[in-house]
Amino acid sequence: MDIYLKNEGYRLLKANDGQEALELLERYQVDLIILDVMMPRMDGIEACMKIRESKNMPIIMLSAKGQDMDKIAGLSIGADDYVTKPFNPLELMARVKSQLRRYHQFSGPQRSDESELEIGDLVINTSTHEVTVDGQEVQMTPREFAILELLASNQGIVLSMERIYQEVWNEPFMESKNTVMVHIRKIREKIEKDTHNPRYIKTVWGIGYKMERL
Incomplete structure (x- = not known):
């Protein structure tokens, strides 16, 4: 190595x-x-x-x-x-x-065209890689942020686990459902008040996940 x-x-x-x-x-x-x-x-x-x-x-x-x-x-x-x-x-x-x-x-360096995605009390800054919920900053790993940004950029649209994996990992899916599920669970633990009844990221059984429009 x-x-x-x-x-x-x-x-x-x-x-x-x-x-x-x-x-x-x-x-x-x-x-x-x-x-x-x-x-x-x-x-x-x-x-x-x-x-x-x-x-x-x-x-x-x-x-x-x-x-x-x-x-x-x-x-x-x-x-x-x-x-x-x-x-x-x-x-x-x-x-x-x-x-x-x-x-x-x-x-990297902050860009002048800083942009934010706001979903209810969830704010995602795509320039500074900052995430806040109710005004409180939440620490995200690069993978978690990439998944959250992907879902937030497609509010109301159901994204399959295959699409999430391929866009975030940049490699073939190859039956990687568990990998996506684990990351979604970690994201929910950080942004949801009730992970059993999530407000932001909804599971669409048999298909994938979507970010709710709030």
């Missing part, structure tokens, strides 16, 4: 465990994190949860566990992508580039 990343021109910081990674994040500006699940002292799951308490850069999880529930667990605690070992290094490079493009798109 070190060789491939450096060949692509990336600068790297290496940590031997999750605790060391947290210490590096306090001292350096980091644009993307690749976390192995199995690490000493503090594993990747706990490290991801700690990072997500204050930071929103993309996190790619690596694990030898390939079961759906393991992937769902990784995505549920804030990871943006999950890669199962063994993997092709070129596939990982493609995922790194995709995550960085999206992250820099949303967190």
Whole structure:
């Protein structure tokens, strides 16, 4: 991984465990994190949860566990992508580039044509990557923001899970319903007062999701 990343021109910081990674994040500006699940002292799951308490850069999880529930667990605690070992290094490079493009798109310099999407008390600023509910800012990962923006830009229109996945992940769907469902659940936890009776994101059973017109 070190060789491939450096060949692509990336600068790297290496940590031997999750605790060391947290210490590096306090001292350096980091644009993307690749976390192995199995690490000493503090594993990747706990490290991801700690990072997500204050930071929103993309996190790619690596694990030898390939079961759906393991992937769902990784995505549920804030990871943006999950890669199962063994993997092709070129596939990982493609995922790194995709995550960085999206992250820099949303967190780059503020444009003069700043635009906002307002749905009831939910405000989505597509220029600054800021989301507020009832005036309170809500922290979103790049993936979560991309899904929320996609739904908000198509208010009242039902979007299939296949379309959401293909537009946000920029890759073929390949039966990735669980991935979309996990991200929708995380978004609801952040913007909905009652996740069992959501106000903003409605489930259209058998089809997908839509953002209500309010």
